[in-house]
Amino acid sequence: MIEFQLDEGSGVATYVQLVQQVHQALRVRMLEPGDQLPTAQQVVAKLAINPNTVHKAYRELEREGLVRARPGLGTFVIRPLSGTDAATQARFLAAMTDWLRSARLAGLDPDDIEAIYRTAFRACFAEGAA
Amino acid sequence: MMTAVIETSGLGKRYRRAWALRDCTLAIPAGRVVGLVGPNGAGKTTLLHLAVGLLAPTSGSIRVLGASPADGPAQLGRVGFVAQDTPVYARLSVAQHLRMGAWLNPNWDREIAESRIEQLGLDPRQRAGTLSGGQRAQLALTLAIAKKPECLILDEPVASLDPVARREFLRSLMETVAAQGLSVVLTSHLIADLERVCDYLVVLVASRVQVAGEVSELLSSHHRLSGARRDASSLPANQEVIEESHTDKQSTFLVRTGDPIHDPAWTVRPVTLDDLVIAYMSRPANPERTHRPRLEVTS
Amino acid sequence: MIRFTWLQFRMQAGVALAALCAFAVVLVVTGPHLASLYAASGITGCHGGTCATAASGFLSRVDATSPYTLMYTLGIGLILAAPVITGIFWGAPLIARELETGTCRLAWTQGITRTRWLVVKLALTGLAAMAVTEALSLMYAWWADPIARAIGHGGTISSIQFTGPFGLVAFATHGIAPLGYAAFAFTLGTATGALIRRAVPAMAVTLAIFAAVQVAVPLWVRPHLLPPDRTVVSGPSFFQAASMSVGTLTATTVPSRPGAWILASGPINAAGQPVTTAPAACVGPPPASGKGAPTNLGACMASRGIREAITYQPASRYWPFQWLETGIFLALALALAGCCFWRVGRRRT
Numbered sequence: 001m002i003e004f005q006l007d008e009g010s011g012v013a014t015y016v017q018l019v020q021q022v023h024q025a026l027r028v029r030m031l032e033p034g035d036q037l038p039t040a041q042q043v044v045a046k047l048a049i050n051p052n053t054v055h056k057a058y059r060e061l062e063r064e065g066l067v068r069a070r071p072g073l074g075t076f077v078i079r080p081l082s083g084t085d086a087a088t089q090a091r092f093l094a095a096m097t098d099w100l101r102s103a104r105l106a107g108l109d110p111d112d113i114e115a116i117y118r119t120a121f122r123a124c125f126a127e128g129a130a
Numbered sequence: 131m132m133t134a135v136i137e138t139s140g141l142g143k144r145y146r147r148a149w150a151l152r153d154c155t156l157a158i159p160a161g162r163v164v165g166l167v168g169p170n171g172a173g174k175t176t177l178l179h180l181a182v183g184l185l186a187p188t189s190g191s192i193r194v195l196g197a198s199p200a201d202g203p204a205q206l207g208r209v210g211f212v213a214q215d216t217p218v219y220a221r222l223s224v225a226q227h228l229r230m231g232a233w234l235n236p237n238w239d240r241e242i243a244e245s246r247i248e249q250l251g252l253d254p255r256q257r258a259g260t261l262s263g264g265q266r267a268q269l270a271l272t273l274a275i276a277k278k279p280e281c282l283i284l285d286e287p288v289a290s291l292d293p294v295a296r297r298e299f300l301r302s303l304m305e306t307v308a309a310q311g312l313s314v315v316l317t318s319h320l321i322a323d324l325e326r327v328c329d330y331l332v333v334l335v336a337s338r339v340q341v342a343g344e345v346s347e348l349l350s351s352h353h354r355l356s357g358a359r360r361d362a363s364s365l366p367a368n369q370e371v372i373e374e375s376h377t378d379k380q381s382t383f384l385v386r387t388g389d390p391i392h393d394p395a396w397t398v399r400p401v402t403l404d405d406l407v408i409a410y411m412s413r414p415a416n417p418e419r420t421h422r423p424r425l426e427v428t429s
Numbered sequence: 430m431i432r433f434t435w436l437q438f439r440m441q442a443g444v445a446l447a448a449l450c451a452f453a454v455v456l457v458v459t460g461p462h463l464a465s466l467y468a469a470s471g472i473t474g475c476h477g478g479t480c481a482t483a484a485s486g487f488l489s490r491v492d493a494t495s496p497y498t499l500m501y502t503l504g505i506g507l508i509l510a511a512p513v514i515t516g517i518f519w520g521a522p523l524i525a526r527e528l529e530t531g532t533c534r535l536a537w538t539q540g541i542t543r544t545r546w547l548v549v550k551l552a553l554t555g556l557a558a559m560a561v562t563e564a565l566s567l568m569y570a571w572w573a574d575p576i577a578r579a580i581g582h583g584g585t586i587s588s589i590q591f592t593g594p595f596g597l598v599a600f601a602t603h604g605i606a607p608l609g610y611a612a613f614a615f616t617l618g619t620a621t622g623a624l625i626r627r628a629v630p631a632m633a634v635t636l637a638i639f640a641a642v643q644v645a646v647p648l649w650v651r652p653h654l655l656p657p658d659r660t661v662v663s664g665p666s667f668f669q670a671a672s673m674s675v676g677t678l679t680a681t682t683v684p685s686r687p688g689a690w691i692l693a694s695g696p697i698n699a700a701g702q703p704v705t706t707a708p709a710a711c712v713g714p715p716p717a718s719g720k721g722a723p724t725n726l727g728a729c730m731a732s733r734g735i736r737e738a739i740t741y742q743p744a745s746r747y748w749p750f751q752w753l754e755t756g757i758f759l760a761l762a763l764a765l766a767g768c769c770f771w772r773v774g775r776r777r778t
Contacts, residue, residue, distance in 0.1 A: 006326075008322065008325070008326070011400065011402055013346065013349070014326070040308045041305060041308040041309060044301070044304040044305050044307075044308045045301065045305055047326075048297055048300045048301035048304055048326060048327070049304065049326050049327060050163050050304060050307070050326070050327045050328065050329050051304060051307055051308035052161070052162065052163070052329050053329065054308075182538050183537075183538075184534060184537060184538070200537075200538075200542070200543075202542060203540050203541055203542060206538065206539065206540050206541070206542070207540040209538070210538075211534075211538040213531065213534035213535065213538075215531065217530060217531035217532045217534055217535050218532070218535065219437070219532055219535075220530070222436070222437075226436060229432075229433075229436070230433050230436070230539070231539070233430065233432050233433050234430060234433060234536075234539035234540050234541050235539055235540035236540050237540075238540075270535075273535075277539070277540065
């Protein structure tokens with residue numbers, strides 16, 4: 001069973017951290033469809049956080065279609081993280097490498113590239129600040 | 131639609147000349163872990179004592195779980211309370227305290243009480259006066275939990291505990307919330323603890339409520355804006371300035387707004403709960419500021 | 430709540446029980462001997478004037494036997510002290526200690542109301558205080574019964590130690606009066622504790638107030654509870670008998686009214702005016718035995734028309750006085766208890 005960690009100083013909301021850790025576990029195949037996620041009580045016993053936070057994280061995962069809560073039994077993974085077949089990943093990796101090469105040739109240094117990336121990322125995924 | 135665990139309307143309490151609490155209007159939803167923060171003397175203990183019926187209001191009204199506080203044995207049984215400094219009867223043993231709980235509380239669950247004491251490693255025959263601070267706090271919490279309340283009210287329960295005892299107390303408390311689904315209202319100075327366990331926050335400064343709301347809503351509605359030097363009054367009306375600081379070239383504002391920020395001149399950064407609470411606690415007292423945009427969650 | 434009150438009260442109850450047992454042992458050991466002295470004195474089956482002499486003889490024998498006068502006095506002292514002791518150690522800390530230590534914040538947020546909490550604590554502990562004092566009084570009354578009966582038969586003794594139940598000091602130790610005093614002292618303790626909110630100062634204040642009341646009531650309140658009787662006694666036999674104190678010319682007993690409580694007495698002349706001292710001619714040399722009046726005092730006073738005016742309460746009024754005084758103290762106790770309820774009410778900070 002997955003064991004959650006909490007990074008207090010990161011500024012990322014606790015429930016988001018839990019969701020991210022489930023995504024990560026799915027990506028590296030530590031969690032497979034049919035596996036049970038820890039109960040709220042188990043998470044709370046380890047991390048001393050609000051059980052509502054755990055419920056919120058699990059609801060988010062359910063909304064994403066990754067898990068389902070079965071009343072009285074627990075919360076179970078129902079499908080793996082989508083779109084991670086190796087070919088698609090390789091294609092985007094190649095495109096990204098090309099882009100980085102041309103950015104360097106144009107004279108941008110790593111910090112500029114980082115800033116551009118973060119602005120575009122934020123605009124695209126719009127998490128947190130509106 | 132959840133009922134409110136604590137609902138107040140213009141609640142105030144005065145001692146002789148000074149108001150310990152004033153114009154307090156809150157609607158705290160049930161099923162949350164509520165953090166009540168504020169500097170010493172802000173009125174936190176007064177508010178909690180009003181909620182459990184140890185004090186009567188001077189003005190306004192308060193209802194807890196839909197009824198008047200301490201209205202009778204039934205209402206007293208619905209609310210569990212741990213007072214500041216966790217008072218216990220020094221000459222009685224741990225076991226005798228549990229017997230007191232059984233005799234004085236109609237819904238007492240003996241199994242919960244005894245298993246908790248065993249889990250915590252407390253010696254039932256030990257006199258309560260010789261327990262350490264952390265053990266006393268755990269005993270007091272056991273007494274409050276074993277009466278099977280719908281709501282727990284805790285006044286600075288971890289203030290005098292070392293970090294290990296503190297973590298243990300909070301863990302124990304959160305496990306109970308997970309198992310029994312209670313509402314909890316607790317006061318604390320330690321914001322790091324509150325960040326872990328609270329999902330609803332009330333900030334009380336100088337006897338008045340400064341802000342109250344779900345933690346996620348508060349975090350998403352407060353932003354730190356930095357940019358070229360400008361005056362606070364030049365900001366749009368829908369952005370309430372909580373904190374401001376200026377250098378000769380740059381201004382930084384902590385604002386509260388329900389609307390998105392589109393002005394590209396600003397660098398917008400999120401605010402941590404820590405920053406938010408400290409900003410509200412450091413605001414100079416302004417008695418005219420009694421009507422603020424309310425961001426209560428209605429879900 | 431009853432069981433919890435007992436849990437908190439156990440230790441104090443144990444101490445009281447031990448004290449009662451010790452007292453009982455002392456009384457039981459000496460009581461039968463006292464009773465046998467009485468039986469041997471011939472008072473039983475006496476009639477008329479011989480009773481008074483036999484009784485006085487018995488009392489002098491008791492006075493002469495070493496521990497008895499001490500026990501008599503100490504017994505009265507203990508019964509007088511018991512209310513204030515329970516008032517201080519049981520009453521004053523009852524509410525004050527909970528307020529001082531903050532345990533009231535624990536007690537008043539359990540599943541019972543403050544009213545019920547206070548009612549049970551006051552009732553149980555108060556009734557225990559009353560029972561302890563009354564038990565002391567009853568045990569002592571059993572032991573001192575021979576002495577009381579002797580006084581009832583008109584026995585007298587020049588030392589004022591044996592005064593009988595209607596005496597100024599002993600009244601509060603007999604009958605039902607101890608219940609009233611105990612209830613009053615206890616509720617005085619709890620009320621001062623509730624008002625002052627600290628146990629030790631409350632103990633001091635309770636002691637001061639109760640001591641003042643214990644002195645004031647017999648002197649200034651009790652005499653006025655019922656209108657007294659007045660009588661004028663004349664004749665040489667009165668002044669001759671040992672029933673008056675020669676130095677002050679006040680009566681120590683009322684003739685044919687044994688056991689009466691004398692409020693005031695003094696000689697008056699034929700015209701009814703008070704006489705401050707005996708005429709010099711009447712006060713001759715004292716008799717050889719050193720006790721009693723000078724031999725010619727009686728005839729001398731009578732020839733000058735000097736009589737003794739006595740204001741007194743007859744012994745038959747003993748029980749009305751008991752009821753009145755106990756009633757007053759119980760009413761005060763109820764008022765003080767009401768004060769506790771008011772103070773413990775929601776207004777407290």
